[in-house]
Amino acid sequence: MNAPEEPPMTRVTRRTVLGWTALVPALPNLLIQPARAAGTSAQSYDGNIVVSVRMMGGNDGLNTVVPIRDDRYYKARPTIAIAARETLTLAGGDVGLHPSLAAFHDLMNDGDAGIVQTIGYPKSSRSHLRATQIWETGVLSDPAPDAGWLGRYVDGECNCTQERLTALQLGASPNRSVATHSRTDRAIGSPALLLELNAQHSLDAASSGPDNEAFRQLRDSQSALAETTRQVQRARKGSGSRFAYPQTEFGQALRWTADMIETECPTRAYALSIGSFENDAPSFDTHVDQLPKHQLLYAELAESLHAFARHLGSTKDFRRVLLMTFSDFGRQLPENRTRGTEHGDASVLFYAGGRVRPGLQGRMPDLSTVSDGGLGYNVDFRAVYKDVQTHWLRAVSPDLSLEPFPILREA
């Protein structure tokens, strides 16, 4: 008898761990305070919040918001174009939404979500590393600063010596938008794993060690365990389990995020990722067989955001949340010979929240002006960041200089 090539129990990655641990019926009830009752401590926060979602790999904006009346699109993509009849209707009728984004389409129709079309920046990079740095920092110069655009807000606007957990990364894949210069940002990895392991062992205080940055990072990480764990434990009192979050790393990371928001975690900026360069899930780097990857990823994204909106809507927290995505770059107009697309330039940005301008923003791409296959941008992403810095986070010293591009309904 042939054994399965990869027994499930030996095929554990951080990605699958999240899904499995979500199935554990009840972890020990440790040090958990009632969520709202405990939420009035100095460690709570009820102001505006940003959730940044990195779509890893470079999302193809043209198969997201499909130019259904442009023959150039269909000629350039004979095998991977989305037929007009399959798309979801968007205002104006010149473009349609990818069918796997139906749940996000519902959010748009409800007035809780939108998409910025053809967003990019001058002389865009087609390198994953460099492009991601640019999007995460909002800075085009090279080398990039060590702090992300949200991390700089946390550094400059929060009282970081007094407050903790102002910026959090969740999940195994990095999104350094919340990376701070002050090193007050925290990367949780898997909240479920954090709880599970901490349930079994007490924490030791770090002793002295070498006088170098590596030891300080390890020691700081160790001391951060306690406060992070306390917050995660408190978030278990959130109501996320009642909503239909996908059992994926991103879906569950977003559920934890919402549970933390619901339980008044002091965090102002969260960073998550969808898609992975690890190997249990597809990424948006769709050089090969783009269509099935998009079906999975768009459904995961849309259903996660839909559950997130419903969850936080039920707790009246959605009004203080703005979720926005970014991706390394868009893809080129022509499909390649492996039913995929190559690295390009401008793409789309999804956003959702209780006080956003719903629907499509910006102009649809002009397919007559592609350069080396890539789309030119109409909206500079830094202008969107500026809008968020100025009108959402109300930063005293917003550090981006462009005129804001409005995605918010209320100033």
Add this chain to the structure above:
Amino acid sequence: VAHSDRLSLDDARHLLRRFAFAATPSLAQSLTQLDAAAAFEKVWELSATAPMTLPALSTDSQPAQLQPARSQSAQSQSVPLQPARSLPTLSSDPSAQPSSLPAQPAPLAQPSIAAVRQQWLAHMATGPDALRENLLVFFHDLFGSSTTSVKNALAHADRNVALRRTVMTTVPGVLEEMILNPAMMMQIGMHGHTVDRVSDRPAKLVLDQWTMGAGSYPDALVEEVSRALTGWSVQRADISTADPLALERGPLVASFRAADFDSEPKTLPGSTANFDARTSMRALALHPATAKRISQRLLRHFGVVDDRQVLQGRLERLYSETQGSMHALLAEIATSDAFWAATSRWQLIKSPVHLAIGACRQLGLRSIPLDGLDIWLSRCGQTLFDTPNNGEGGWANQEAWITPSDRLALRYGLHDVLQGGSFSLGFVASPPIRNERAKPSAPAPESAASAIALLDPAPGIDVRSLRDPQRALARVMATPQYQLA
């Protein structure tokens, strides 16, 4: 440490932590009284002269019985690290295709990918060739790999066989071997990459991850390299079949078909010629941008602080002079002022693999709970044969290993895992992970001080905090100091 100085015990440990996973007491002692160059040569020779013998791979018709190669019971099962098949042919004759092979597969014993991972772990943890295995980790980190893209476990095992043959030669030698290695061909998308079906993907991966690095080459080079990589496909060595699913099992070979090859001239940096996969790889491997990138990655892997890039500059020149000799590059690192400087010591955060393998070697474990160790490594973010491709390739290194949840796994799980013990895996549906055949027996230290001496952590651990000698090993292994090399 000046070049001619004899190494102290602390110096010897520093060298071994970086080059051989960890400092074991006897080996560290044997390096004292040697100078840096001689000590490095000894470490190198231990690997260069070691027989390349691995524990046998368990297959789906043979339950897992992995034991270290040096144990008595494993000797009879050990397999030599010789190529399982002849190397791929460069023949342009289509008849060279395995068309005469039978169409029906013979009954085939196929290992799982987990078994291949565990075979590697067992060898890393117990074999005499620590530096060679460390270099395998380095090249895995450089290339990126995926068990989703390459589902064939034998192909992964064969890739490691090929790597072991070449990692102690030259960088171009490794890259030339890898470009026609079936697992790597499937990984980067060279399988079925023909003149009329050219994708940028293989060339971009080769340029971004294997050689020059993202941003170090003009876009036009992608097309030239793409064309040079045409003509090759991966086929089963034992049967003739067009079924792509057949490639997920069984032995694989690389096969060339002239009609699929773009025979027009290609322009690579410095010359225009009819480059093919191997010659283009050599040209890229010898490019100064590759020398720079490999030098940077070696310094990162071996944890050398070189802020002024003096050593990096020397490595780049040496790379050019020696055509990427691994011995020359590593010897230069091991005898450099930067390597021995105080700023380079104890500042490298061990990867989970280095942490775990180092612990196994220090404890002298001859029987490793491989299932649990394999899973623990994955939970800490380092799954062998699944190196992330983040655009540049590789595990993110250093502080990327530090998240609160990973730190917990690192701190509290390792000792229990190595004892074959009760490290919970957090999901109730599965039975406890134990390897009943593995009954490790780490020595219980006589005192807390002896636990510290054995495990060689960074300074700063208060011996008084280790009251229970029976738990002293576990507690030292859980300290931040032990995570540093």
